[in-house]
Amino acid sequence: MANNTAQATQQPAKHFNLVRCVATCLLALIVLVGLAALINWLVIRPKRFVYTLENGSVQNFNLTDNHLNATFDFVLGAYNPSSKISVYYDHIEFTVTYEDQTLAFNTIDPFFQPHRNVTRVESKLEALNLALSPSTFKDLTIEKSSGEIDVDVHLMSRIRFKVGTWKSNHHTLRIVCSSVTLHFSWYKHFEKKPCEVEL
Template sequence: MANSAPPPPPATPSPASKLVRIIAVVILALIVLVGLAVLITWLAVKPKQLVFRIDNASARDFSLKNDHLNATFAFLIKAHNPNGRISVYYGPAEVSAAYDGQTVAFNTLAPFRQPRRNVTWLAATLVARDVALPRDVSTDLAVQKKSGNIGLVVRMKARIRFKVGIFRLKHHTLRVSCSPVKVRMPLFKNFETTTCDLDW
């Protein structure tokens, strides 16, 4: 009876496969280390949510004729950075005012930097110039004007970047929505502060 052939020797990994395995291990270790560094930094910094609110809003030169709106809206926006170790860089901020889902005024604010534990006041002047409105919206707006204030939705959109120590983090798009903002007519002095919702 013929003897069976001996089993082949185990295959020796090629140098190329060893190199690929080493590179994979190194990359995985780097990912873990970076993740731990980010987590530790995040816990050390203890980031807090930015806070926005509108402290004043008024309208002047308000005119509503033939379903066309002309007005100048002035908003005083309070931006609060409560963080003790994070400063914020804001790009140009787009600010708009809408009534019943329709944008009626728009403006862009200049870029600014907000230091740590800082309150920055933003004065936004938005002009509505011959804005055409649907008849029902125009009628409702006229009724609100007679009551002394107009309920608007004020939105702000800006590209922001956080700075922690010497590190600058990636850009985010910040969206701020404030509603309802009771814009007062010149003869009416009372204003209710409006808090804002944030999304990024």
């Protein structure tokens, strides 16, 4: 009878020791992963990527019967300040919008950006007989008569990071350059526009 009681007492103790051992191992694993991430961060020292719309223009802007024809040209400056991280831009889409309506869309060729580098990305987007809502047509007509229009420029890209020989999985990069003023007069200077980044 006494032996049965002793065995019953030992079984919960063994179970508790097992749970404590598993919990200790998990905690140690979490600490090690955290330390590895911290060391990687200290070694790589990631820095925020900077994107600026350096130039923009519009040509052949024509509004007829609620339709638009126009050609937009943009130069986006992409600055990678990191000394360790390079970037693959595998798929890139440019979009021009006005009052939430897409005016033009285009894709550009993939490229690779090394660390500590400024790459200028050029894109030409065309609106070909694009149907506009009556309100958008009216507002664009008013803005054209003023000599300039304000548009939003969007860029979406699938990117991968490269550190040494290691390459990351794909991430989605979204860039928005808001309230970009495009002049119809060639002699008016384009003002550079900093862009917001979502990654």
